[in-house]
Amino acid sequence: MRRRVRLARLVIWTVIAPGPIALAVAVAVASSPTRVEAATAARPTAVRTATAAADPADHAQVFVSAWLRSSADDATSAQARLAQAMAPDVELSGPAAGAQSSPQPVTTVRSAQRKGGVRSVTVAAQ
Secondary structure, three states, rough: OOHHHHHHHHHHHHHHOHHHHHHHHHHHHHHOOOOOOOOOOOOOOOOOOOHHHHHOHHHHHHHHHHHHHHOOOOOOHHHHHHHHHHHOOOOOOOOOOOOOOOOOOOOEEEEEEEEHEEEEEEEEEO
């Protein structure tokens, strides 16, 4: 019986002892001076500006989609507010006789650069 008790105590101390020992080792390693080296200087890279790479095709697609889904009768709808925010000078249209309630897909067909930095965007709705 005494042998089992001693063996149990030995096993318990063997399980418990590595915790404080590992803590002491971690503190000792962390307190030792570390060597710090300066980072190498990065070479500058060429960056294209957003104005040179801007393609208004996505903007036009979102605007046409919002404008087609909006109505002058309901200027407070989310689609009407989006269309007015994107192009405040464009008036919302009234519902046309025999038209679909809302077009399904709106797709950019073509985007072309014109003279003088002007872009032409063709958008199709189904």
